[in-house]
Amino acid sequence: MRLLLIEDDDILGEGLRDYLRGEGHTVDWFRDLRHADAVRGEPFDVWLLDWQLPDGSGLEWLRARRAKGETTPALMLTARDRLNDRVTGLDSGADDYLVKPFAPEELAARLRAMGRRSAGAADARVRVGPVLIDLQARAVSRDGERVDLTAREWALLEALAMRSGRIVLKGELERLVHGSDVEITSNALEVHISSLRRKLGRELIGTVRGLGYRLDDTGAR
């Protein structure tokens, strides 16, 4: 998943960024709202927001985004543990709420749950023909045989699985997989798509000419 992390504490921000990258996520980390606004319009799977930030309230920022119709799932990471704070956070547009201090393992589990909800799956598995993608176990198999993927290949497959059945624009997919802080070569995405097709079957990922790609599960799931 591509995650937008807004956290002003260096030790926590860096720790979360590295931990979540280790989990296979793409993390764009900003220390304040001003810099986070610079990537406005970029596609993210989840926003991870601190409440109290140096240049404003993360909750107000979220409210403003929701008021403009942006629906990216948001998870509040905050030291505010009172019941009314949690209620306010959730009522203001947050989809989940995690009180500091928390174990990064729990954050990762909640992200997987949010991923499942985004994919519209009751469980963590998405089946496309002979291919079974387990978003929770971060594993993929074809005809029951486990297939090993690189981190980038998994990120690409996960991004498509979470949006299965709909077209993902090429530029959006590039940013979901590589983030905005990584220089990518012009054909890097095609290389990973090609590799995935080779490992999981050509029919898995369809190309919509001039637009992007789609995980083609028509009649298969």
Next chain:
Amino acid sequence: MSSGGPSTGPARGARAPLAASGVADGAPPPSIRRRLARAMLVGSMLAGLAVAVSVWLAVIEEVDELLDDTLQASAEVMGALLPAGGASIAVAAPSHSDERFAWQVVDASQRVVMRSQRAPVQPFVPPPMAGFADSAQWRVYGLALGQGARTLYVAQTRAERAEAQFEVAISSVLAALAVGLLTYFWLSGLVRHEWAPVQRLSDRLAAHEPLVAGATLGTAERAELLSVHRSIDQLGQRLAQRLAHERAFTAQAAHALRTPLAGIDAQLAVCLRESPPALQPRLQRVREAASRLQRVVAALLTLFRSDGEPVRDAIDLDALLHQFPIERLRIELQAALPLQADPDLLAAALANLLDNAQRHGASRVVVSTPSAQVVRLDDDGPGVSAERRQALQQALDAQAYDDVPGLGLTLADLVARAHGGRLRLPAAAGSGFAVELSLGAGG
């Protein structure tokens, strides 16, 4: 199982001494209403009696004068009607006036020449005289007739006069006492009526929530209660202001403490994943210590928040104790009764007590539940003397935490009090140290 530490603020759930709530031990305080009622009863009766006595004296005097006037008037009327001559003794026929008066006409030689039925045959008074006179039985008025050859006496028995005076006086006195009694009942009702606003103020105070924004006691029902309303409203505002400051402070403190703790854990999680296998057990222990620290900080933040109440839940003591792998300390759980307590607060208290046991030389701690809602820890450390144990218990009972070294016992006592219980330091079975954490009534 203890060490030095700073004093802490007032704890949630701490019970104020009974006397501080205005109720002294033993007899209840005197009742204003009852005292007023007694004073009014005595006052009304005394006033009634005073009025009665003065009425009595006035009535006696006035009735006496009235009867004398009547005697005199009767004598003058009779004197005008009696025949001028007549030397023979005559007894007048009985008449209605005989019931009240007696009369006689006495000549110059002290002979009774005429008299009424009730009058004696001897003159009322020996020497002939005019005006009022008293004999043993009679009150007499004498009137000279003609040239003073004869004297008319009109008399009334003294007993009849006294009876008339008494009847008039007693009815006046009874009327005065009745007015006194009625005054008492009227005043008593008035006091009850005027006391009702005070009672209603008391009821409103009981339901008053001074910390709710804009909460006031409402309009005062009596001018005398205005200052009470004003003082209570001002007190509520001050409390609300202090609470707002405290909330702002605890929010900042929570942020300042919780965020670095989360950062430490996230960094350690990355370290654990990226470090060589040889380092991982050590890093794991560091992470466990950080986790304990998180629990203590979370418990302290909850504990010192004035509106935070323990959130009771069923406690799995075995699972809870497994959260505390303390090096070189064996923890044994003996048959545990069900417990209802705040898991975070109890975990913080137990973590500190176990840490203390280990730091004070214990190698084994037995955890048990000797009775409902009580957790007991017995360690095999060197313990403390009986005198020291009693001094610690007294300090805990009085919440004199300055005299209790270390955070462990203080924190455990605050956790117990937050649950409505106390921390007890019973005599240990062996040489070690024992604590009993009572957690109030479950539910």
